[in-house]
Amino acid sequence: MLLQQLINGLTIGGVYALIAMGLALVYGILRIIHVAHAGVYVVGAYSGLYGFYLTHSLIVAAVFSVVSAVVVGVLIEVFIYLPLIGFSPLISLIASIGVFISIEEGIRLIFGPYIKSFPADTLSGVLSFGSITISKVQLFVLLLSIASIAVIWFVTNKTKFGLILKAVSEDMELAESFSINSKKVLMYAFAFGSAFAGLAGLLVGLYFNSVYPSMGDVPAYKSLAIIVVGGMSNIWGAFVAALLIGIVEAFSVGVFNLPLPRDSIAFIFMVIVLMVKPQGIMDIFSKRVGR
Amino acid sequence: MSGYIVTLLITIGIYMILALSLNIIVGYAGQVSLGHAAFWAIGAYSFAILTTKYGIGFIEAAFLAVLITTVVGIFLGLPSLRVSEDFLAITTIGINFIAYGVFNTFNYFGGAMGIGNIPFIQIGANPVSNFTFMIITYLFVVVVIAVSYAIKRSWCGLAIFSIKDDEKAASSCGVSPFIFKLIAFAIGSAFAGIAGVLYSSFMGFISAGDFSFAVSITILAMVVIGGEGTIIGPIFGAVLLVLLPEIFRPIHSYRMLLYGLMLVVMMRFQPKGFFAKEGVVWKLLRKS
Numbered sequence: 001m002l003l004q005q006l007i008n009g010l011t012i013g014g015v016y017a018l019i020a021m022g023l024a025l026v027y028g029i030l031r032i033i034h035v036a037h038a039g040v041y042v043v044g045a046y047s048g049l050y051g052f053y054l055t056h057s058l059i060v061a062a063v064f065s066v067v068s069a070v071v072v073g074v075l076i077e078v079f080i081y082l083p084l085i086g087f088s089p090l091i092s093l094i095a096s097i098g099v100f101i102s103i104e105e106g107i108r109l110i111f112g113p114y115i116k117s118f119p120a121d122t123l124s125g126v127l128s129f130g131s132i133t134i135s136k137v138q139l140f141v142l143l144l145s146i147a148s149i150a151v152i153w154f155v156t157n158k159t160k161f162g163l164i165l166k167a168v169s170e171d172m173e174l175a176e177s178f179s180i181n182s183k184k185v186l187m188y189a190f191a192f193g194s195a196f197a198g199l200a201g202l203l204v205g206l207y208f209n210s211v212y213p214s215m216g217d218v219p220a221y222k223s224l225a226i227i228v229v230g231g232m233s234n235i236w237g238a239f240v241a242a243l244l245i246g247i248v249e250a251f252s253v254g255v256f257n258l259p260l261p262r263d264s265i266a267f268i269f270m271v272i273v274l275m276v277k278p279q280g281i282m283d284i285f286s287k288r289v290g291r
Numbered sequence: 292m293s294g295y296i297v298t299l300l301i302t303i304g305i306y307m308i309l310a311l312s313l314n315i316i317v318g319y320a321g322q323v324s325l326g327h328a329a330f331w332a333i334g335a336y337s338f339a340i341l342t343t344k345y346g347i348g349f350i351e352a353a354f355l356a357v358l359i360t361t362v363v364g365i366f367l368g369l370p371s372l373r374v375s376e377d378f379l380a381i382t383t384i385g386i387n388f389i390a391y392g393v394f395n396t397f398n399y400f401g402g403a404m405g406i407g408n409i410p411f412i413q414i415g416a417n418p419v420s421n422f423t424f425m426i427i428t429y430l431f432v433v434v435v436i437a438v439s440y441a442i443k444r445s446w447c448g449l450a451i452f453s454i455k456d457d458e459k460a461a462s463s464c465g466v467s468p469f470i471f472k473l474i475a476f477a478i479g480s481a482f483a484g485i486a487g488v489l490y491s492s493f494m495g496f497i498s499a500g501d502f503s504f505a506v507s508i509t510i511l512a513m514v515v516i517g518g519e520g521t522i523i524g525p526i527f528g529a530v531l532l533v534l535l536p537e538i539f540r541p542i543h544s545y546r547m548l549l550y551g552l553m554l555v556v557m558m559r560f561q562p563k564g565f566f567a568k569e570g571v572v573w574k575l576l577r578k579s
Binding site: 027031033080083084087089090091092093094095097098099100101102103105106109221224225227228232259260261263264267268270271274275278 | 317323325373374377378380381382384385386388389391392393395396397504508511512515519544545547548550551552553554555558559562563
């Protein structure tokens, strides 16, 4: 029972991590609370779904959702956020929420308000190990999010692009003086973050076998709670926080039967963490390791 | 005046109070609050519970509701002293979601069914007409405008504005950010409490859905579109953002899409708001 809930929590936590890490990346560079990131996630889910309808291949679906998410993410960055650099963060925040509403409503008008599902024959069936059962879909989601997180780790820690990202998020002007084209880096960062948000959309669509226009609402605000818990611009903080919140949710609903709605749990967790560690949970680790 | 117009005017009046109250927190003190609907909800719910569950009279209940909202506002303002700008923004989103969750879940607050039979404003034994209700609403709007103006002109307002401009410089001049941030939160939530009382009395029925996060965004958008820190700005924003969905009603399936696009376009081309010093209105006035 406990192990089962742990695996359920890790699965959904891994998907949250894919969304929240992109958000933390964007925040680290632009200091914008990018609510429309969840809009990108919905776009990813829908294009993945239609890719699947067309070809019945999960790989093509994944390519569809990644590509369309990248396009939408970069468009948002170029046309909305870049011109608003230098104004108060409140303004880009409201613009971002406007973009998010427009994306969701646009999708509702084009594809209809109904829940769509994947043709179920491909990933049906369960594997059981003793008392634990994992559906094939769950395994697929779990493996794909682990793989994506490995890619994120590799890119941010082992490549030159990762180094440039770090430099730009530390100090954009200083990085520019070292002949780094920060606008280009911003664009790549948005493309990078959006790609995983799009993939997360497809994975959630698969996991719950449903895709609908307002599916971005909950992740939009939950991912904000996650990056706060993780320390705003800390990608790995977001990762740890996402897993933690996924597990806390699975346990509070599945084991302890808390009467509160599932979606406010993340925020209660956030408020508790803020009261104890205002700089986010990674503060605990950095102090132990650093000093 | 037809009933529709009167209802619309009352809604506009309530949103004016809300926008002006948020303006004191965001525009005056520079504290980003994205959960203002939670304060509104606390005012509305405490009034509803006091009158329906405990049978307290209208005026006493209204006073108590405003008092409760103020106290809770101060209490919720305390975290703002611990966390910085963007953390605060997300914390207040959290407050909104938690308030929504609590009101929507626990039976004491009516749960998902909401609370009904909330009394209308009474003079003597009879409930007043909608038209009188409108006049009372606008009396409160005038009071709120007057208080906003008085704060802006007083030493207290200067201290609050100085915290927005530069907190460190202000505190080195002997202005305590702690006290003045709390004052801003207290005044702002007291006004939100008034709006809550008016709303729940006018509607007669409230449920958690009326105070969702989307509503907080609408109130914040009213402040920012008009121009934060000004008084005419939030008033204009309230009129605009209540009227726009009404104007879009004939094409109602496109309503939210247009609303979202409007937000984006306004922020993109008037980022300081229409009535700020750099805004389009003063530019036009200066030209003529």
